[in-house]
Every structure is written in C-alpha cells, then in structure tokens.
Amino acid sequence: AQSVTQLGSHVSVSEGALVLLRCNYSSSVPPYLFWYVQYPNQGLQLLLKYTSAATLVKGINGFEAEFKKSETSFHLTKPSAHMSDAAEYFCAVSSRRAGNMLTFGGGTRLMVKP
C-alpha cells in the first residue's frame, strides 16, 4: 500500500522568506510523486511531478522539490514567498503497482504574512 504524510497542516511564513512544505511517502515500488496547489473553491493545479528522471524537479511559480529515496521524502520549496502563494498544497503518490491511482496527503495550508 502507498501513503503520503504531510508534516504540518498549517505553515506560516513572511513574504520573501523561504517556503518549505514537507512530504514523506511510503511505497513498496518506485513512486511517481506530485505536488498540487489548490486555491479556495478551485480544483487542483499541478505544481510539479517526479517520474523517475531527475531527482530535483522544478515546477511552476518558482517551486521545486527534491526526491530523496533514502529519506522517502519529496519536500516542496520556494526561495522567496509571495502573497499569492497562500493556498492549500497537496502532495500525492502513485505507482504502477497501485494502478497509477493517486493517494493524497492531508494537505498543508500555507499562509504568507506581509
């Protein structure tokens, strides 16, 4: 079975500060990993994905994530937070063994203070 744990349901940063959202996964086979962002009353927008190519993945809006197999982690970072980054972020895992079904983490609400 696969699973995702997002540490911290709420993260607050100041504008211009580093953003770090944590995601740890569990999968018995090589995973595909995703980060999505959700703004209020909207669907999910893909930020970035890991599909067994480069371990450092760059996404949209200045976000990036690094796949660390030894730590089973896929943390999301952004060097400098903008007010527009305030949203809900979801980490998700899938794998061929799981029929490429997505399993979501509980989500992390990012708040950006002026």
Place this chain on the structure above:
Amino acid sequence: GAVVSQHPSRVICKSGTSVKIECRSLDFQATTMFWYRQFPKQSLMLMATSNEGSKATYEQGVEKDKFLINHASLTLSTLTVTSAHPEDSSFYICSARRPQVNYEQYFGPGTRLTVT
C-alpha cells in the same frame, strides 16, 4: 493541453432532488475518469473510478445507488447525486487520465454542491 472542465461550478438543490455534474476532457480522450469528494479543510477522497463504456468502480463506503456515474464517451463522465440530502453538500472534483500518460491525472475546477 490536458484541460478538464466541470459543469456546473456551483449548484444549490433542495433535499430529495437529484443533481447531475458533468466532467469533460476538452482536448484529449480520457479512457479513465475519477470522481473525488472534498470536505472543508480536508484532503480529496476518491469516490469512484470510471472507464469509458463500463461500469464505475466505487470505493468502499461510497453508495453506488446514490452516486450514479456514467462514462458514456471518451470525453464525458457524469456524476448524479440522487435523492440529495444536506450531508451530501460538498465540493466534488473530477479528474481524467490520458492513456499515453497514465500516471498523471488532470483535474477539473470542481463543483460546489449545496443541498438545502
């Protein structure tokens, strides 16, 4: 590319009535579509998986007679909430998968259902 739409974006219905939500893949053919439910401040919960031309596969605990799913074409899946009750009020999100990129899902904008 890979755009998924949902209609309506918001719907209010009275208790006991049925409401249909459409999910369309606009620029690709989706052999598989998914329906999720999201409660306030919670993550997405998979309700069912639908494959074109076959019956949907429902997750444990999801009432198939209450949440009717039809995937009649490669670009359209519908979710009908039958005999709606206030506890069915939620945010419903669909996603679609392309056969060529079957590890990735493309999400619709969601439908806010309020049952009064």
